[in-house]
Amino acid sequence: MSKPLIAGNWKSNKTVGEAMEWLQNFKVVTTAQVMLFVPFTLLHPLKKKIEGLHLSIELGAQDVSPFDDGAYTGAVNARQIKELADWVIIGHSERRQHFGETDAMLAQKVDQAKKEGLQIIYCVQDENIPVPLGVDVIAYEPVWAIGTGKSDSPENASEVISAIKAKTHVSSVIYGGSVTPENVASFVSREAIDGVLPGGASLDPEKFANLILCSQK
Secondary structure, eight states: OOOOOEEEOOOOOHHHHHHHHHHOOOOOSSEEEEEEEEEEEHHHHHHHHHHHHHHOOOESSSSSOOOOOSSTTOOOHHHHHHHHHSSSEOOOOOHHHHOOHHHHHHHHHHHHHTTTTTTTEEEESSSTTTTOTTTTTHHHHHHOGSSSOOOOOHHHHHHHHHHHHHHOOEEEEEEEESSOOOOOOOOTTTOOOEEEOOOGGGGGGHHHHHHHHHTOO
């Protein structure tokens, strides 16, 4: 694959100072489509720094409110996110597990994101998870592979992703689950797999840069 999609998910990590240091140390020349999904607190400073350094990094939020503007204390809505980012992750397994997010709520989030022009990576744990209309990219992330150091086999991941594509007609599907510089090529070399969603491997700028380079081999 000549231009894989590499979407780093920082999860609940990094202060503003740590994020600025990460960007200063992130050096890579690539044709890959590189994204960073970061906590809400980092969207504004990272946007400014990425623009200032002229980096080819697309910025995304890790969640979005299922509601519009209004009396929803603590929520960050799609219109607010759109000022700072072009992408949002919806339905990550950790949100489903720890915050009780349901398919119905996630469909509301997709509707809100699309209304404001955000592009969406929608996470599913297998080919049987319903996917709302309007999703731009699907991420297949088996629950047992998230943060465990255990990844799915490239062969099985390719089969599941092929099934997801056939079922949803979404043309871009990526793999997430303990992706590393050592195994990334085995996934993106599969015709059905359009990229990866690394978590822990994106927290270190040198490791993430190496992962991106390895994805092109």
